[in-house]
Amino acid sequence: MLIQYLAMTVLSVGLLQPKVGSQPLPHEAAPAPAKSPVKPGATTTPDPAKPLLAFPHPLITEVLYNVPTGDSGDANKDGTRQVAGDEFVELVNPHDKPINLGGYTLTDMTASEKASNGKPKTNAIRWTFPPLTLPPGKVVVVFNGHSSTIKGPLGDSSSAPAKGNEHFNGALVFSMRQPSDRIAFANTADWVMLSAPDGTPLHVIKWGEPRIKVPAGVLLVEDAVGSRAGSVQRTAANGPLAAHPTDSGVPFSPGVFAMPTPAAPIEQPAGKPANPSPDAAGPGKTPAAPEPAGPDEPPAHEPPKKPKF
Numbered sequence: 001m002l003i004q005y006l007a008m009t010v011l012s013v014g015l016l017q018p019k020v021g022s023q024p025l026p027h028e029a030a031p032a033p034a035k036s037p038v039k040p041g042a043t044t045t046p047d048p049a050k051p052l053l054a055f056p057h058p059l060i061t062e063v064l065y066n067v068p069t070g071d072s073g074d075a076n077k078d079g080t081r082q083v084a085g086d087e088f089v090e091l092v093n094p095h096d097k098p099i100n101l102g103g104y105t106l107t108d109m110t111a112s113e114k115a116s117n118g119k120p121k122t123n124a125i126r127w128t129f130p131p132l133t134l135p136p137g138k139v140v141v142v143f144n145g146h147s148s149t150i151k152g153p154l155g156d157s158s159s160a161p162a163k164g165n166e167h168f169n170g171a172l173v174f175s176m177r178q179p180s181d182r183i184a185f186a187n188t189a190d191w192v193m194l195s196a197p198d199g200t201p202l203h204v205i206k207w208g209e210p211r212i213k214v215p216a217g218v219l220l221v222e223d224a225v226g227s228r229a230g231s232v233q234r235t236a237a238n239g240p241l242a243a244h245p246t247d248s249g250v251p252f253s254p255g256v257f258a259m260p261t262p263a264a265p266i267e268q269p270a271g272k273p274a275n276p277s278p279d280a281a282g283p284g285k286t287p288a289a290p291e292p293a294g295p296d297e298p299p300a301h302e303p304p305k306k307p308k309f
């Protein structure tokens with residue numbers, strides 16, 4: 001029994017040891033070139049639709065943080081307007097290769113604060129994607145989901161939906177299934193932050209005058225403007241945010257985001273000489289460094305940051 005106990009202890013300790021250098025980070029491992037349908041070198045430069053965030057990261061394309069009152073606020077189409085449950089964040093894979101969304105996290109400002117007892121605040125949005133390979137141009141919608149009955153296919157933090165949701169333009173739809181309507185974006189001042197699986201803050205969309213500063217080092221920080229009557233959205237992977245049009249009577253469009261045909265080079269005939277894509281990462285190589293985004297950008301290969309929460 002003693003030998004067995006010792007063996008188990010050694011095994012357990014071994015399992016707990018970080019295997020530094022033996023495995024790539026999750027977000028580095030996902031888009032294996034061998035699985036890509038894109039021919040190496042097929043994309044040419046310059047690319048007018050170069051995404052605001054470099055491969056392999058997704059990009060936030062729409063946020064509804066201030067749910068309109070009345071029936072017009074029913075963004076998740078369950079027949080009822082929920083002040084929290086109808087909030088959503090829409091993202092896209094803006095690249096010409098698949099990406100792995102697993103481990104990416106969405107948080108709000110409250111997730112960057114501490115309660116008076118020093119612990120993380122319990123009313124923070126802090127939501128992580130389950131494993132999911134996202135094809136090029138594929139759109140994802142994450143609803144707050146509190147007190148909602150969203151029609152499926154519907155994923156959550158434990159598993160991705162089996163397929164696209166026809167009620168939302170075929171997008172992959174998730175619910176955070178928030179247990180309280182206190183866990184929601186603040187209408188007047190807040191932000192949504194997308195972080196990589198290693199905790200690196202990538203993308204912040206903020207509104208109002210948040211009471212605490214946006215964490216340093218975020219690659220892309222944007223202001224949401226003019227969104228009191230609906231969502232803010234972008235209409236191109238390299239375009240600015242703007243208030244969603246309200247003339248249709250539906251001031252948001254979860255699941256609707258059209259990529260502006262950057263995939264055309266994929267159809268180039270085989271054998272045609274092509275310049276290597278700046279985003280292309282060969283076997284064993286790390287993905288291309290992110291585009292310069294500002295003075296706060298960290299070095300491309302800085303060691304992973306400790307998550308802020």
Ligand SMILES: [Ca+2]
Pocket residue numbers: 073074075076077078079080081082085086148
């Ligand atoms: Ca609803």
Ligand SMILES: [Ca+2]
Pocket residue numbers: 061062090233252253254255256257
């Ligand atoms: Ca949209």
